[in-house]
Amino acid sequence: MRFAIALALEKAGFKAIGTTSWGIANTLGFSDGELIDFDQHVSIIRGQTV
Secondary structure (H helix, E strand, C coil), X not given: CHHHHXXXXXXXXXXXXXXXXXXXXXXXXXXXXXXXXHHHHHHHHHHHHC
């Protein structure tokens, strides 16, 4: 379902979709506050939209 939503937003013309840094950090057991390596963060976000 989440992939369908991302595709619908893309087809509607959105250039970007915001993510929650807290949500990503929390799923990895971190508190929010830039404790996750940037490349790892981007990799996680890309995995959500594939």
